[in-house]
Amino acid sequence: MLEKLTKSRYLARAIGAVNRLISERGExxxxxxxxxxxxxxxxxxxDQHIKFFTALAEKYNPDPDKVLKAAxxxxxxxxxxxxxxxxxxxxSPRQELLRRLNRARAGTxxxxxxxxxxxxxxxxxxxxxxxxxxxRHLLSSWFNPGFLKMHRVDWKSQxxxxxxxxxxxxxHAIDGWDDLRRRLQPDRRCFAFFHPQLPDEPLIFVEVGLxxxxxIAIAPLVDKKAEAVSQPKEYKVAxxxxxxxxxxxxxxxxxGNFLIKRVAEQLHAEFPSLKxxxxxxxxxxxxxxxxxxxxxxxxxxxxxxxxxxRTARDQALATLNLxxxxxxxxxxxxxxxDTATAKEKSALLCLTxxxxxxxxxxxxxxxxxxxxxxxxxxxxxxxxxxxxxxxGLRQSAGIMVNYLYxxxxxxxxxxxxxxxxxxxxxxxxxxMAS
Numbered sequence: 001m002l003e004k005l006t007k008s009r010y011l012a013r014a015i016g017a018v019n020r021l022i023s024e025r026g027e028x029x030x031x032x033x034x035x036x037x038x039x040x041x042x043x044x045x046x047d048q049h050i051k052f053f054t055a056l057a058e059k060y061n062p063d064p065d066k067v068l069k070a071a072x073x074x075x076x077x078x079x080x081x082x083x084x085x086x087x088x089x090x091x092s093p094r095q096e097l098l099r100r101l102n103r104a105r106a107g108t109x110x111x112x113x114x115x116x117x118x119x120x121x122x123x124x125x126x127x128x129x130x131x132x133x134x135x136r137h138l139l140s141s142w143f144n145p146g147f148l149k150m151h152r153v154d155w156k157s158q159x160x161x162x163x164x165x166x167x168x169x170x171x172h173a174i175d176g177w178d179d180l181r182r183r184l185q186p187d188r189r190c191f192a193f194f195h196p197q198l199p200d201e202p203l204i205f206v207e208v209g210l211x212x213x214x215x216i217a218i219a220p221l222v223d224k225k226a227e228a229v230s231q232p233k234e235y236k237v238a239x240x241x242x243x244x245x246x247x248x249x250x251x252x253x254x255x256g257n258f259l260i261k262r263v264a265e266q267l268h269a270e271f272p273s274l275k276x277x278x279x280x281x282x283x284x285x286x287x288x289x290x291x292x293x294x295x296x297x298x299x300x301x302x303x304x305x306x307x308x309x310r311t312a313r314d315q316a317l318a319t320l321n322l323x324x325x326x327x328x329x330x331x332x333x334x335x336x337x338d339t340a341t342a343k344e345k346s347a348l349l350c351l352t353x354x355x356x357x358x359x360x361x362x363x364x365x366x367x368x369x370x371x372x373x374x375x376x377x378x379x380x381x382x383x384x385x386x387x388x389x390x391x392g393l394r395q396s397a398g399i400m401v402n403y404l405y406x407x408x409x410x411x412x413x414x415x416x417x418x419x420x421x422x423x424x425x426x427x428x429x430x431x432m433a434s
């Protein structure tokens with residue numbers, strides 16, 4: 001009971017600090033008030049987080065009557081004065097609260113921490129999305145790539161940074177210090193974005209292999225015993241094989257696309273022999289999409305899809321026959337890419353090409369494909385038996401994909417993707433015709 005009373009006291013103090021901070025007219029006391037708010041917030045548990053964010057959602061919205069009057073005035077006379085007034089009135093007081101909170105010594109980290117806590121509540125408390133909108137709006141400005149510093153992470157980097165790289169690698173787990181050491185050797189590179197207010201916190205990082213040829217399988221790239229390519233003149237390809245976010249509180253804040261482009265530009269300047277910038281990417285959700293019927297009609301009615309594509313899809317699904325034997329049952333029975341029949345291989349590659357080329361722009365498109373294609377990459381090559389890990393077999397039948405970054409074409413490719421078109425190679429076209 002005593003602990004519950006103590007927690008309630010911290011909640012009351014936190015909300016009281018919010019009221020005082022948002023009401024403060026001058027700046028002299030703002031920092032101490034922001035520090036007080038952060039101190040008390042960090043004493044709250046998950047249930048009290050709900051109460052805290054609910055208070056922010058309910059008490060700090062714009063005044064509807066004032067918003068309506070300002071909008072009507074601007075509609076009647078869209079002059080500068082009415083425009084400025086409309087902007088001021090429609091902005092929620094929460095945004096000013098967050099700006100003042102950011103003045104604290106650890107204010108930026110605190111806002112990111114708060115959003116991390118908030119995101120864990122949104123599924124059960126969707127009404128808190130208004131608070132999330134304001135947080136994401138400001139964080140997108142504060143973590144604009146123009147403010148971020150890109151640094152190479154190598155074996156000489158601070159131990160704290162290296163530990164976080166190991167911890168947050170989300171695509172291909174790093175198996176201890178020996179594995180990390182191999183990934184940081186001269187023919188492997190790791191680059192991360194840092195924020196001036198969080199100098200020891202990598203926000204997002206990308207791992208790159210410098211290679212003679214385009215990679216078609218992940219195992220050689222992440223093999224900690226693999227022999228290094230010692231001569232820079234042999235570096236012809238820069239392969240982005242992993243990109244990981246380190247901070248859940250920055251979800252939805254765009255940074256990765258800018259990081260890849262900056263890395264490509266820096267590597268090209270360092271190694272003029274590099275001609276090809278490409279990824280080796282997983283395809284999470286591929287098998288689930290196939291098992292659910294391989295729906296191509298995400299953006300247009302099925303009858304508008306070319307008959308040849310529909311025929312290719314139907315024949316591939318019939319070959320796999322997952323209605324009688326699920327994918328889990330096949331894996332349980334020992335299915336493996338090395339023992340697959342030629343027809344199975346052709347069917348899976350065909351469906352993969354259809355999925356990436358014709359579903360990526362829709363709401364149900366593959367998230368990794370959306371990221372790279374939306375970033376201006378081109379769908380280049382699909383690789384059989386690219387990932388033979390248990391996870392790779394389960395989510396994509398072991399198939400991986402290369403997305404090609406042609407720095408001269410990324411802007412045009414991006415525009416086409418936004419307009420619903422995926423740029424892909426002839427290799428992809430051939431797979432869809434099989």
